[in-house]
Amino acid sequence: MSRFGIFIFLFLPAVVLAQSYSLRFYGTGTGDIDRVKFRIDGATNLLNVGAGDCTLEFWLKALPHENLGNVSGGGDSWTTGNIIVDRDVFGAGDYGDFGIALGGGCIAFGAHNGSAGTTIVGTTVLTNGQWHHVAVTRTVDGQMAIWIDGTNDASAAGPAGTIAYRNGRSTSWPNDPYLVLGAEKHDYDVSAYPSFHGWLDELRISTNNRYSANFTPPSQEFLPDAVTVGLFHFDEGGGTIVSNAASAAPLTHGLRRVGGAPAGPVYSTDMPPLLPEPWGAGGCILFLLMRKRA
Numbered sequence: 001m002s003r004f005g006i007f008i009f010l011f012l013p014a015v016v017l018a019q020s021y022s023l024r025f026y027g028t029g030t031g032d033i034d035r036v037k038f039r040i041d042g043a044t045n046l047l048n049v050g051a052g053d054c055t056l057e058f059w060l061k062a063l064p065h066e067n068l069g070n071v072s073g074g075g076d077s078w079t080t081g082n083i084i085v086d087r088d089v090f091g092a093g094d095y096g097d098f099g100i101a102l103g104g105g106c107i108a109f110g111a112h113n114g115s116a117g118t119t120i121v122g123t124t125v126l127t128n129g130q131w132h133h134v135a136v137t138r139t140v141d142g143q144m145a146i147w148i149d150g151t152n153d154a155s156a157a158g159p160a161g162t163i164a165y166r167n168g169r170s171t172s173w174p175n176d177p178y179l180v181l182g183a184e185k186h187d188y189d190v191s192a193y194p195s196f197h198g199w200l201d202e203l204r205i206s207t208n209n210r211y212s213a214n215f216t217p218p219s220q221e222f223l224p225d226a227v228t229v230g231l232f233h234f235d236e237g238g239g240t241i242v243s244n245a246a247s248a249a250p251l252t253h254g255l256r257r258v259g260g261a262p263a264g265p266v267y268s269t270d271m272p273p274l275l276p277e278p279w280g281a282g283g284c285i286l287f288l289l290m291r292k293r294a
Helices: none
Strands: 003-011 022-026 035-039 054-061 082-087 097-103 106-112 117-121 131-138 143-148 151-157 178-181 197-206 228-232 254-257 266-268 285-293
Touching: 054 082, 097 131, 106 131, 106 143, 106 151, 117 143, 117 151
Parallel strands: none
Antiparallel strands: 003 285, 022 197, 022 266, 035 178, 035 254, 054 131, 054 197, 082 097, 082 178, 097 106, 106 117, 131 143, 143 151, 197 228
16 A cells, blocks of 8 residues: 655745944044045046936934034035035045035035036935935036935036046045045034034945936835945944945945044944845745655
8 A cells, every 4th residue: 555645845934134234423523533435536436426427325314403514505515514425625626526414404415516516405304313315416417406205305407517536636635535424524624514423324326317206215225236336235233344235346345434432433223214135035935745655
């Protein structure tokens, strides 16, 4: 007599998730600390955006009363806000520069083409202790826009032409060829050009104009695509290297410069409301095993 046993195994693989983090900055503004630095010079450095269309976006959280800088709008007035992204150059602008700051709790975005500069300022106050998605876009013909949680918050015609860093530029300021997060890059005067207090996460730098109409903010961590040249999840949890997860090569990674009292930027488990990207097999595997017994 034969007996057939049919065993059905339903595998539901555990989704393995790495610990995710954001970066918490404390606005130190001195000593080349409490910031992240990305070198942008070199003929093959893809982070040197601004020669064409570009988009910078990230998630931000800031508390009330921690970012007291103000921005009047126009010119290079973004520099007087609490500086989030500093891609300024000291002195004559050559090709140009740009930056993002909080002024009166709102996002200010400025660009300069070496001859003229414009700063636009949004109207949505972000210093409310909540996570917000922030994007700024700029086209090579000078159109600038700020997007908060998927909604256009400000837009204007700015200076046209390149605002990229000129490779080989002569400078006596060692931080000129850097894009810096969380601080005024030269530590020139923290009272006049204050640094950012708060959290940042999911920085993406793209070589296109991603947003031209209101959109739904992302619900999960960014994935690289063909126009992503910088993708920083800030999930290292330690060490000094901030890894670039973009797919375009060569990749430029960042350097976390820790210091101050309290010391920042520190890795934080305070996260925006995003679904992390799991790894591992997905779905279910149905495995049938037939066994014959005599």
